[in-house]
Amino acid sequence: MLDAAIKVFAEHGYRSSSMDAIAKQAETSKPMLYLYYGSKEELFLACVTRESGRLIDTLEAQIAPDDSPKLRLKKVISSFLQFVESNADSWNVVYRQAEAEPPFRQTVTSTRRMFIEMTAELLKRSTSDTYSGEDAELIAVALVGAGEAVADRVANKEVDQNAAAELVVQLSWGGLAGTNSSPLPRETP
Template identity: 55%
Template sequence: MATGTKRIPRAIREQQMLDSAIRVFADLGYHSASMDAIARDAAISKPMLYLYYGSKEELFAACVTRESGRLIDHLTSVAAGGEGARRSLEGVVEAFLEYVDEHTDSWNVVYRQAAAEPRFRAEVDKTRSVLVDLTTDLLEQNSRERRDRGLLEVVATALVGAGEAVADRVALRSTPRSVAAAVVVDLAWRGLSGHRATTPAHPSATTPEE
């Protein structure tokens, strides 16, 4: 009995297209990449690609949204499993740099290319804001001493910025991610050490210096 070609579910096909788009955008850059090249990489026709994503801009935006969401979900999961401020922070920073190291194409597209394009920068800024909030909560919830939320937000913002900066070196394999993670975490605690806490916050939590 003759059998036809098995139909790939739409959701799976969409993810395959995004995977191909990430590779092509990372290799050629947003402006040089073409829908033809992406369709070839995905082994589909260009009309089918346009059926799912109406333009290169729409496709790129979908890539940024998916990869940003994956990064946030990954770090949120890691943060939820940490114990103690320093250990939790170390875990999140290490997980972030591990993600960059293992998904360099994603990092290239989301944080290097999208951040440089005004039409996509809002999504990058939103992701950065979520990471700052996550880091601020992590510092606040795991600290035995109560510190001003505004101060923690400043430290978290600096930490996220430092993480992004060293992530480029990790992506280029110019700095081992373990070294980069240690430097970023050390900078965070040095930033807090010069500011006195106000009142005890969480008696059962470890202090930031632990």
């Protein structure tokens, strides 16, 4: 049912999708759909929750402590963009539609926060520079934001996923290699 719902939501958007269309796509009855998911809102939230979890699990599976820092970065970025390419409907539902709808925005924000924390932790463990927690988080915010923008282009088939992954790895690794070990300067108010 969730796969059918994602397909319908991706095609028509959350607001324009009907439980009738989702039931038809799922080859089930509308009452059965309501039995499992009490409302369209609950069904959409179930889609967002499942797909967010799948993406997080995919990325966490790529983090191997024995890999070199650059290989870790490459594996995470590549698996992220492969997931988006293979699950473009999920990406569009989870990250674009859910973010635009107030009832679901918090779920997207929580997932993004997990990506940022995961990235900041990778930065702290993967670079020879010593980043404060604040600096690592700020760099992670920039990397995650850039990754989401590239993912949108991959999901819309505007760019080749493999070429995009390689470019993002080069940009990220080159940028990180160019930093020095002193913390970022802070302005005092």
